[in-house]
Amino acid sequence: MTDLTTSTAVTVTMTVNGVEHSSELDPRTLLVDHIRTGLGLTGTHIGCDTTSCGVCTVLLDGKPIKACTMFAVMADGAEIMTVEGLKQNGELHPVQAAFKEKHGLQCGYCTPAMMLVGAALLEENDDPGDDEVRWAISGNLCRCTGYMNIVESIQEAGAQMRAGSNGVEADDMELQDEQTDADRPKEATMQEVAE
Amino acid sequence: MTAIEDQPELDTTPDVGGIGHAIKRQEDDRLIVGQGTYLDDVVLPGMLHMSILRAPMAHAKLISIDASAAEAMDGVVAVVTGELMAQHDLAWMPTLSGDTQAVLVTDKVRFQGQEVAAVIATDPYIAADALEYINVEYEQLPAITTPQQAIEDDAVMIRDEKEGQTDNRVYHWESGDAEATDAAFEAADRIVTLETHYPRSHPSPLETCGAVADVDPVTGQATIYVTSQAPHAHRTLFAMVAGLPEHKIRIISPADLGGGFGNKVPIYPGYVVATAASLLIGKPVKWVESRSDNLISTGFARDYHMKGELAVTDEGKILGLRVNMLSDQGAFFADAQPTKFKAGLFHVVTGSYDYPAAHVVCDGAYTNKAPGGVAYRCSFRITEASFLIERLVHNAAFEVGMDPAEFRLKNFIQPEQFPYTTPTGFVYDSGDYPTALRKAMDHVGYEALREEQRQAREDGRLLGIGVAHFTEAVGAGPSKDYDIAGIKMFDSAELRVHPTGKAVLKVGVKTQGQGHETTFAQIVASELGIPATDVKVVHGDTDNTPYGLGTYASRSTPVGGAATAVVARKLADKARKIAAHLLEAAEGDIELSNGQFNVAGSPDRTVSIQDVSLAAYTDLPEGMEPGLEGVHYYDPPNLTYPYGSYIVVVEVDLDTGEWTVDRMVALDDCGVRINPMIVEGQIHGGLTEGYAMSSMQWITFDEDGNCIGSNYMDYMIPTAWETPKFELLETVVPSPHHPIGAKGVGESPTVGSPAAFVNAVIDAVQHLGVTNIDMPVMPHRVWEAIDAAQSAG
Ligand code: FES
Ligand code: FES
Numbered sequence: 001m002t003d004l005t006t007s008t009a010v011t012v013t014m015t016v017n018g019v020e021h022s023s024e025l026d027p028r029t030l031l032v033d034h035i036r037t038g039l040g041l042t043g044t045h046i047g048c049d050t051t052s053c054g055v056c057t058v059l060l061d062g063k064p065i066k067a068c069t070m071f072a073v074m075a076d077g078a079e080i081m082t083v084e085g086l087k088q089n090g091e092l093h094p095v096q097a098a099f100k101e102k103h104g105l106q107c108g109y110c111t112p113a114m115m116l117v118g119a120a121l122l123e124e125n126d127d128p129g130d131d132e133v134r135w136a137i138s139g140n141l142c143r144c145t146g147y148m149n150i151v152e153s154i155q156e157a158g159a160q161m162r163a164g165s166n167g168v169e170a171d172d173m174e175l176q177d178e179q180t181d182a183d184r185p186k187e188a189t190m191q192e193v194a195e
Numbered sequence: 196m197t198a199i200e201d202q203p204e205l206d207t208t209p210d211v212g213g214i215g216h217a218i219k220r221q222e223d224d225r226l227i228v229g230q231g232t233y234l235d236d237v238v239l240p241g242m243l244h245m246s247i248l249r250a251p252m253a254h255a256k257l258i259s260i261d262a263s264a265a266e267a268m269d270g271v272v273a274v275v276t277g278e279l280m281a282q283h284d285l286a287w288m289p290t291l292s293g294d295t296q297a298v299l300v301t302d303k304v305r306f307q308g309q310e311v312a313a314v315i316a317t318d319p320y321i322a323a324d325a326l327e328y329i330n331v332e333y334e335q336l337p338a339i340t341t342p343q344q345a346i347e348d349d350a351v352m353i354r355d356e357k358e359g360q361t362d363n364r365v366y367h368w369e370s371g372d373a374e375a376t377d378a379a380f381e382a383a384d385r386i387v388t389l390e391t392h393y394p395r396s397h398p399s400p401l402e403t404c405g406a407v408a409d410v411d412p413v414t415g416q417a418t419i420y421v422t423s424q425a426p427h428a429h430r431t432l433f434a435m436v437a438g439l440p441e442h443k444i445r446i447i448s449p450a451d452l453g454g455g456f457g458n459k460v461p462i463y464p465g466y467v468v469a470t471a472a473s474l475l476i477g478k479p480v481k482w483v484e485s486r487s488d489n490l491i492s493t494g495f496a497r498d499y500h501m502k503g504e505l506a507v508t509d510e511g512k513i514l515g516l517r518v519n520m521l522s523d524q525g526a527f528f529a530d531a532q533p534t535k536f537k538a539g540l541f542h543v544v545t546g547s548y549d550y551p552a553a554h555v556v557c558d559g560a561y562t563n564k565a566p567g568g569v570a571y572r573c574s575f576r577i578t579e580a581s582f583l584i585e586r587l588v589h590n591a592a593f594e595v596g597m598d599p600a601e602f603r604l605k606n607f608i609q610p611e612q613f614p615y616t617t618p619t620g621f622v623y624d625s626g627d628y629p630t631a632l633r634k635a636m637d638h639v640g641y642e643a644l645r646e647e648q649r650q651a652r653e654d655g656r657l658l659g660i661g662v663a664h665f666t667e668a669v670g671a672g673p674s675k676d677y678d679i680a681g682i683k684m685f686d687s688a689e690l691r692v693h694p695t696g697k698a699v700l701k702v703g704v705k706t707q708g709q710g711h712e713t714t715f716a717q718i719v720a721s722e723l724g725i726p727a728t729d730v731k732v733v734h735g736d737t738d739n740t741p742y743g744l745g746t747y748a749s750r751s752t753p754v755g756g757a758a759t760a761v762v763a764r765k766l767a768d769k770a771r772k773i774a775a776h777l778l779e780a781a782e783g784d785i786e787l788s789n790g791q792f793n794v795a796g797s798p799d800r801t802v803s804i805q806d807v808s809l810a811a812y813t814d815l816p817e818g819m820e821p822g823l824e825g826v827h828y829y830d831p832p833n834l835t836y837p838y839g840s841y842i843v844v845v846e847v848d849l850d851t852g853e854w855t856v857d858r859m860v861a862l863d864d865c866g867v868r869i870n871p872m873i874v875e876g877q878i879h880g881g882l883t884e885g886y887a888m889s890s891m892q893w894i895t896f897d898e899d900g901n902c903i904g905s906n907y908m909d910y911m912i913p914t915a916w917e918t919p920k921f922e923l924l925e926t927v928v929p930s931p932h933h934p935i936g937a938k939g940v941g942e943s944p945t946v947g948s949p950a951a952f953v954n955a956v957i958d959a960v961q962h963l964g965v966t967n968i969d970m971p972v973m974p975h976r977v978w979e980a981i982d983a984a985q986s987a988g
Pocket of ligand 2 (some may be wrong): 105142454
């Protein structure tokens with residue numbers, strides 16, 4: 001029997017959260033597995049593996065796609081953004097701040113994907129109506145939160161973006177950074193990878 | 196006790212953030228940056244991967260298994276079969292309900308999707324591939340797919356291996372007084388009957404189940420990461436199954452679970468096989484269920500066939516209730532279940548109404564389906580019970596020609612009747628039902644809506660107004676009545692305050708996204724005045740938390756929250772002594788408020804909880820034991836009884852049977868609300884699940900027992916697009932026996948709302964002659980019901 005993991009390995013290059021990665025991988029590796037296992041970015045989750053739940057969503061060249069039904073090789077040369085790329089220069093993305101502020105999450109399993117879809121929507125339209133948000137996230141299931149607060153969170157993030165603020169007071173920001181960084185060795189590793 | 200309309204006054208300042216403050220969740224900081232730790236994020240050095248081969252048919256004799264081709268594959272380390280498990284005496288395991296369940300099939304397959312063999316490989320893709328190379332020979336047997344078939348005299352026995360079992364019955368159980376109920380029915384003017392099926396549903400948290408088992412070959416120490424809502428109970432069961440010493444088993448339910456909803460209460464064969472494989476191979480083994488595996492094999496809920504009869508007078512007074520219920524338990528009776536109550540707490544079916552007599556007969560049957568009966572976002576079958584009584588009451592009102600809200604108000608247990616003993620023996624602790632329903636009616640504009648409904652009918656439109664008022668029984672529970680596998684259902688909290696006044700709270704319950712890390716810290720903040728953000732809450736690790744029965748049945752706040760309040764009070768007592776010493780005053784004169792101890796009558800003589808914490812390690816009264824810590828195991832004196840009044844307005848399309856929700860008003864009384872933001876979030880989530888079950892969510896089977904709905908394309912879950920908006924209201928009647936007056940809320944909306952949705956649809960079409968449509972109320976069912984009623988009438 002052939003060992004599928006090495007004999008047909010291909011090289012795939014993609015830019016993930018602004019950092020270029022070249023990886024040798026089995027061509028059948030799904031994008032979500034490459035992100036989670038290959039690159040160690042575990043914020044992207046798996047819920048169904050059939051394109052139905054949306055928790056594996058990442059942004060590919062700015063557009064939300066479901067990483068469970070796409071091979072990593074198909075993303076060769078692409079720009080990918082995962083939840084780990086939302087926070088930039090130590091500042092939460094407005095959508096992240098708004099999800100906390102508006103109680104847009106409970107177990108948090110669907111949350112990275114919801115925030116990425118929300119962020120992509122706001123790139124195009126920073127003042128979406130209720131129906132526009134609901135339609136945008138209609139490929140993403142949530143079993144805990146009941147959607148109302150998710151919709152509100154995305155709209156709140158839009159309001160913050162329109163106001164030109166990231167939605168978090170500078171003082172709070174520092175505090176959150178300290179807590180997050182101190183408690184989270186994983187994040188440090190992520191930054192090392194990035195450097 | 197009368198309802199107050201809002202939260203009582205807050206006794207802590209915002210910076211302390213005790214009970215009643217809608218503070219933001221501490222857990223969100225890691226979750227919004229993608230740094231949560233779920234089961235699949237657990238990676239251990241040298242870890243192998245497991246994939247499970249499942250039976251393709253529902254009932255079959257196992258003839259042979261040939262795994263040689265799979266074993267020969269590169270990367271495959273081992274194939275585990277039932278035979279191998281049997282050699283280690285692990286072919287069967289006890290369930291939480293005191294039944295037994297096959298770990299891997301040895302004799303015959305009893306449901307489609309049952310675990311037959313497992314491959315352990317170096318890579319998850321290889322493990323999945325290798326399943327294809329295992330050759331299994333089966334001899335198919337006819338499948339029993341309904342409990343009615345199962346209890347026929349000549350039905351083939353599904354559990355023929357079980358000693359003492361002579362048919363397919365799982366249990367027979369009765370509650371209430373048959374004679375008194377017969378008398379009530381004799382005296383009645385009318386008998387209103389409803390037969391309905393609460394269909395099989397799947398809790399389906401977005402994270403599936405899984406385990407990473409790591410048995411150290413040298414020390415024999417087993418560390419098992421597992422998606423568990425009840426890690427301590429699982430440890431004890433693991434010790435019993437595997438014969439491992441309990442102190443050498445450490446169950447870690449990861450910091451973050453991607454939802455549970457009852458699905459992560461049972462012990463699944465996959466957990467046991469992964470552990471056995473790690474033990475045999477000497478390396479960590481990871482198993483993560485696929486979505487299809489999750490949907491066809493784990494933790495189904497409901498599947499209750501119910502007949503209810505209500506004895507009423509022409510004036511609309513209820514005299515008695517009679518219920519016959521037959522449940523489909525699947526092939527193994529596997530859910531968590533208090534051993535005293537075979538049908539769980541189904542006997543809460545008398546609902547929110549005051550009448551003297553009820554008699555409930557419950558039967559359960561084995562069928563060739565995956566194990567069912569999980570309490571999906573409800574306490575032990577209360578969802579089914581609440582649905583039945585609220586549908587019955589709606590129909591009874593229609594039959595006596597009364598408004599359904601009026602009918603409820605006429606029959607409600609009155610505020611002054613609490614504590615109220617129901618005809619089936621529950622003692623409801625507190626409530627004010629009329630105030631709740633009236634407030635919901637006022638908010639929705641009930642009278643005007645009824646007028647609008649009359650108008651709409653004249654215009655040929657079908658408007659429906661559905662009312663439901665439920666009473667739940669949560670917080671299991673008092674050890675005299677409630678247990679899981681014989682273990683009493685208390686819960687625990689251990690609190691340590693460090694010299695700098697920061698605290699660690701360890702609890703026996705386990706969050707699955709409910710926000711325990713924030714709410715439990717708020718309880719400590721209220722009791723001791725330590726800011727909630729200074730309290731770290733630890734849960735889910737059996738080596739590092741006190742024994743508890745876990746999180747399900749909305750028991751975390753009623754039991755674990757009570758344990759937290761009591762342990763904090765124990766510490767406050769000691770702290771008061773230390774404060775008296777520091778302030779050179781008599782202990783009796785020391786008052787504690789919002790983190791400040793002061794001498795009664797002299798507000799300027801004061802020390803803070805932080806000063807006292809430091810003194811507990813540096814400056815103690817003569818002879819006092821140092822430190823500021825304690826533990827409490829809380830055995831509740833009674834269940835708690837949250838309730839709610841829900842009103843739904845729908846419009847039904849006569850031509851297609853489609854219905855849309857115009858309004859959904861939900862008033863909940865869960866006693867004192869610890870964090871109102873989190874409570875409301877829980878209600879949103881539960882209402883969405885109630886809507887899901889009412890309208891689309893449904894696991895079906897064909898006549899051979901094949902599960903139709905093994906993925907999210909066939910098992911419909913509402914998205915943001917379909918889900919209605921909710922308008923929330925509250926009243927607050929504290930529980931008189933709970934230390935902080937809280938009752939629990941997580942499942943109230945799931946319990947209460949299905950009847951409100953279905954009553955609304957029925958209400959829209961009842962004048963056409965429709966009296967029932969089973970859930971899920973799909974458009975075709977509505978259309979067929981109207982069509983049938985019109986052809987009949
Ligand atoms: S895991 Fe990709 S859509 Fe569900
Ligand atoms: S927050 Fe749990 S699935 Fe969305």
